[in-house]
Amino acid sequence: MTTVTTAPAGCLARDEPRARFTDLLAAEWLKMWSLRSTPWLYVVTALAVIAFNAGTAYDHYKYWYQYDGQSRTSFVANGIPLVDAFTANSAMVLVLALTAIGAVSVTGEYGTGLIRTTFTAVPARRSVMAAKVLVLAAVTTVFGALVAAASFASTQAILSGRDASVSLGHPDALRVIVASALLAPVAALTGLAIGSLIRHTGGAVVGGVVVLLLLPMVLSSRRHLTAVLQHTLPFSAWERLTSTRMQRSNELFPWGTGGAWTVYALWALEAGVLTVVAVNRRDQ
DSSP, X not given: OOOOOOOOTTHHHHHSOOOOHHHHHHHHHHHHHHSTHHHHHHHHHHHHHHHHHHHHHHHHHHTGGGSOHHHHHHHHHTTHHHHHHSOHXXXXXXXXXXXXXXXXXXXXXXXXXXXXXXXHHOOOHHHHHHHHHHHHHHHHHHHHHHHHHHHHHHHHHHHGGGTOOOOTTSTTHHHHHHHHHHHHHHHHHHHHHHHHHHOOHHHHHHHHHIIIXXXXXXXXXXXXXXXXXXXXXXXXXXXXXXXXXXXXXTOSSOOOHHHHHHHHHHHHHHHHHHHHHHTTTSOO
């Protein structure tokens, strides 16, 4: 006589091993690169940023002898080579593109319904989103570092033809490179957080542009209250970290580099926390 035992309903599901956090990181890595547009967006962004900076440096190279002697002499002393290394226009392009990348990394899943499959397979929603935050932060940090380093190298190579370049050993060079590199993950994580709340790609990108680019322009630096508010924004922090001594001497309400680095850190941390917390606040 054969005895057949039937496992209780749900037993198999309970017996399956729970996903390790390293598995979630690997899954998020694969999902990030599964979108064909993602690698191309990184490539186009990198080329655009480097081209903006190299173009500015080439303008100074091309019209060098049209400047008067005093301007040529003070070019390096005033920190202009470092301004060319990462211009404000290129920083805006970087912020816009990385905000979109961060937003799409979550809104794309909501749009296709893949997020429901993910949460069915891994009910620990916060762990899934934490993995997404870490993968996005790591990839965009490396991306930002490569772009900032390439921009510095290319612009200084162009300016060296006029003996107007600076080396990596310049007192402010490393700060400019690091600040420009870290602007990428801050923008991407902000886009991710807004996307987690809005869950619509267009709305998230617009929201990111308003917060990261428009607000610093609207807030005046000539009044104390609006200047303080402006100083709490990432793009203003980047401007402070990459500013020249001459630019800092003209500030009505100066602030230190320590405060600017703190703004970077707080925005990245708060964006990551908001992304993780928001997933449990609404139904999928």
